[in-house]
Amino acid sequence: MTTATAQTEVTYLEAISQALDEEMDRDERVFLMGEDIGTYGGAFKITDGFLAKYGEWRVLDTPLAESGFVGAAIGAAMMGLRPVVEMQFADFISCAFDQITEVAAKNHYRWGAAVPMVIRAPFGGGVHGGPFHSECPEGWFFHSPGLKIVAPSTPYDAKGLLKAAIRDPNPVLYFEHKFLYRRIKALLPSEDYIVPIGKADVKRAGRDISLITYGAMVHLALEAAELLAQEGIDLEIVDLRTLIPLDKDSVYESVRKTSKAILLHEDNKTGGIGAEIAALLAEDCFDHLDGPVLRIAPPDTPVPFSTPLEEYFLPKVSDIVTAARKLAAY
Amino acid sequence: MDLANVTRDIKRADLLQMYFYLRLTRTLEDRVTALYRQGRIVGGVYTSHGMEAIAVGYASALERDDVIAPFHRDMGAFLIRGFTPGEVLAHYLGKRTGPSKGKDGNVHMGDLKRGVIGFVSHLADNLPVATGIALSFKIRGERRVVFTGTGDGGTSRGDFHEAMNFAAVRKLPVVFFCNNNQYAYSTPQCLQMAIRDVADRAKAYGMPGEIVDGNDVAAVYLASTRAIALARTGGGPTFLEFKTMRMHGHSEHDPAKYVPRELLEEWKGKDPILKAEYLLNQLDYGDEAYFHEMGERVKKEVEAGLEFAEQSPLPDGPEVLEGVFATEDEVAS
Numbered sequence: 001m002t003t004a005t006a007q008t009e010v011t012y013l014e015a016i017s018q019a020l021d022e023e024m025d026r027d028e029r030v031f032l033m034g035e036d037i038g039t040y041g042g043a044f045k046i047t048d049g050f051l052a053k054y055g056e057w058r059v060l061d062t063p064l065a066e067s068g069f070v071g072a073a074i075g076a077a078m079m080g081l082r083p084v085v086e087m088q089f090a091d092f093i094s095c096a097f098d099q100i101t102e103v104a105a106k107n108h109y110r111w112g113a114a115v116p117m118v119i120r121a122p123f124g125g126g127v128h129g130g131p132f133h134s135e136c137p138e139g140w141f142f143h144s145p146g147l148k149i150v151a152p153s154t155p156y157d158a159k160g161l162l163k164a165a166i167r168d169p170n171p172v173l174y175f176e177h178k179f180l181y182r183r184i185k186a187l188l189p190s191e192d193y194i195v196p197i198g199k200a201d202v203k204r205a206g207r208d209i210s211l212i213t214y215g216a217m218v219h220l221a222l223e224a225a226e227l228l229a230q231e232g233i234d235l236e237i238v239d240l241r242t243l244i245p246l247d248k249d250s251v252y253e254s255v256r257k258t259s260k261a262i263l264l265h266e267d268n269k270t271g272g273i274g275a276e277i278a279a280l281l282a283e284d285c286f287d288h289l290d291g292p293v294l295r296i297a298p299p300d301t302p303v304p305f306s307t308p309l310e311e312y313f314l315p316k317v318s319d320i321v322t323a324a325r326k327l328a329a330y
Numbered sequence: 331m332d333l334a335n336v337t338r339d340i341k342r343a344d345l346l347q348m349y350f351y352l353r354l355t356r357t358l359e360d361r362v363t364a365l366y367r368q369g370r371i372v373g374g375v376y377t378s379h380g381m382e383a384i385a386v387g388y389a390s391a392l393e394r395d396d397v398i399a400p401f402h403r404d405m406g407a408f409l410i411r412g413f414t415p416g417e418v419l420a421h422y423l424g425k426r427t428g429p430s431k432g433k434d435g436n437v438h439m440g441d442l443k444r445g446v447i448g449f450v451s452h453l454a455d456n457l458p459v460a461t462g463i464a465l466s467f468k469i470r471g472e473r474r475v476v477f478t479g480t481g482d483g484g485t486s487r488g489d490f491h492e493a494m495n496f497a498a499v500r501k502l503p504v505v506f507f508c509n510n511n512q513y514a515y516s517t518p519q520c521l522q523m524a525i526r527d528v529a530d531r532a533k534a535y536g537m538p539g540e541i542v543d544g545n546d547v548a549a550v551y552l553a554s555t556r557a558i559a560l561a562r563t564g565g566g567p568t569f570l571e572f573k574t575m576r577m578h579g580h581s582e583h584d585p586a587k588y589v590p591r592e593l594l595e596e597w598k599g600k601d602p603i604l605k606a607e608y609l610l611n612q613l614d615y616g617d618e619a620y621f622h623e624m625g626e627r628v629k630k631e632v633e634a635g636l637e638f639a640e641q642s643p644l645p646d647g648p649e650v651l652e653g654v655f656a657t658e659d660e661v662a663s
Contacts, residue, residue, distance in 0.1 A: 068492025071458020111440035114656035
């Protein structure tokens with residue numbers, strides 16, 4: 001467990017841990033469930049020390065049964081508690097798919113029962129996890145009315161969005177990127193803050209092309225933007241941060257300014273979030289577009305294990321540079 | 331049923347009330363079936379015909395602030411929790427005055443204020459949910475209990491096992507039941523599991539399992555009362571298998587020709603209303619005149635409810651857009 005100070009930089013992982021600790025401290029309704037989160041402190045050690053601090057009825061090690069403990073979280077949430085459950089890896093969320101899409105997502109619509117809960121899901125590749133420890137399953141849920149979905153890219157957003165998710169009266173899926181856990185650090189405010197759900201953030205202002213992305217891909221985009229700047233191509237990077245409800249206003253504002261759009265994500269290309277945004281841009285921003293809307297995303301395959309295969313699979317800086325040059329020519 | 335046990339453990343007024351709810355359930359659902367056959371109710375109609383004693387028995391055994399996550403053949407539980415025949419019929423007719431305002435149909439009714447969790451068609455889905463409700467009682471130190479169940483078919487699903495296991499490990503105040511009506515839609519029990527008594531499944535989770543005559547409202551009430559008391563005093567979950575028979579099709583569209591006629595004939599004689607009347611007669615609590623009077627009373631209630639439901643407005647199309655997300659003031663406390 002980490003203690004918030006204004007002077008120390010914290011990692012993305014520590015920011016998540018801080019958010020959980022501070023929310024549990026300020027609101028006794030908040031409790032945690034998941035596999036190996038208690039004694040062991042979680043597969044990634046996010047809840048290290050929590051069991052000793054909050055006790056076995058606020059930090060529950062569960063049987064290996066995602067559907068069972070997500071269902072249990074739904075029940076506790078309907079009674080007014082604020083459960084935060086951890087998927088050990090986002091890939092395992094498929095075991096709880098039915099509880100999330102049929103029960104959590106529909107209860108309020110069908111009969112008025114609010115389900116204030118959070119599912120934390122460590123997602124994404126680049127960590128040699130192979131087909132069952134690298135997935136980006138957010139697309140499955142993007143199509144499911146009644147859920148909110150967030151995916152922070154920085155320590156600041158990770159902490160602020162998790163706090164907002166815990167305080168939200170709806171089921172929120174919180175996709176935290178494993179690749180970022182210990183790779184990025186930032187100074188965080190010492191006072192309590194949230195990042196509101198439903199607000200995108202322009203991580204880099206630019207005038208030529210809007211690059212719309214989220215999660216670990218934000219950092220890839222920032223790297224590409226520096227290279228492209230040397231060629232005189234000025235990228236604007238819009239970090240969605242929230243996938244549902246999608247901040248269409250910020251996306252449209254950026255695209256109407258630059259007149260060009262690239263959509264970048266780590267989830268499979270077909271039927272992904274980029275496809276939806278491309279359709280929205282065609283419907284609502286057609287008159288402003290000066291070139292085709294381009295997508296950069298992995299091929300439609302499972303996430304492979306072997307290093308050259310995974311490197312080929314994941315989007316690269318060079319993919320962004322190539323796409324930007326193509327679009328700049330219009 | 332041992333009469334001495336009944337007189338010792340069930341108050342006369344409670345038993346008479348259970349009889350009333352058996353009759354109200356039967357009359358209401360018969361009305362629903364008739365409306366369906368007339369084409370006035372669209373969608374599915376899943377009744378508890380011949381199985382009314384289960385919901386009436388267990389719901390009568392619970393305290394007011396206990397929670398029920400019912401099975402889809404538990405109309406009696408809704409009625410006992412204060413859902414009126416008018417609300418139920420408005421719901422079936424898709425009216426705005428129904429508990430889901432037209433968003434959902436048939437027995438998919440829920441209301442947190444009345445302690446009833448809305449049913450989910452995916453059988454056994456609400457068992458883990460009920461486990462979490464029990465967990466919330468345990469975390470808060472409340473002496474409340476949750477009662478939940480599924481059919482024989484639903485006990486094949488993973489959620490049934492995941493819920494039973496988690497509840498047993500944490501000794502949560504929940505009672506699980508199985509409405510074993512011998513068929514999962516058209517599939518007989520022998521093609522669903524290699525055991526004869528579903529109650530045997532309880533052993534695997536380290537909780538007591540009990541076989542109960544599901545057509546005997548007094549037996550259901552007494553077994554439920556014992557299991558509820560155990561759960562309320564920290565003894566953890568129990569699994570009750572209520573043996574019964576589905577006397578209609580899976581849904582009212584289904585003539586259920588796959589069920590042997592002799593089986594239905596055999597179970598006709600075990601009808602829960604007939605059984606209750608026999609018991610009341612033996613105890614000298616009620617006679618033919620009383621049963622007739624009850625029949626007239628519930629008929630009036632159902633007809634008044636139908637009038638309310640029919641006069642209620644349908645929702646307007648754009649109301650489809652309301653209620654996808656909850657607001658903070660809707661969170662339970």
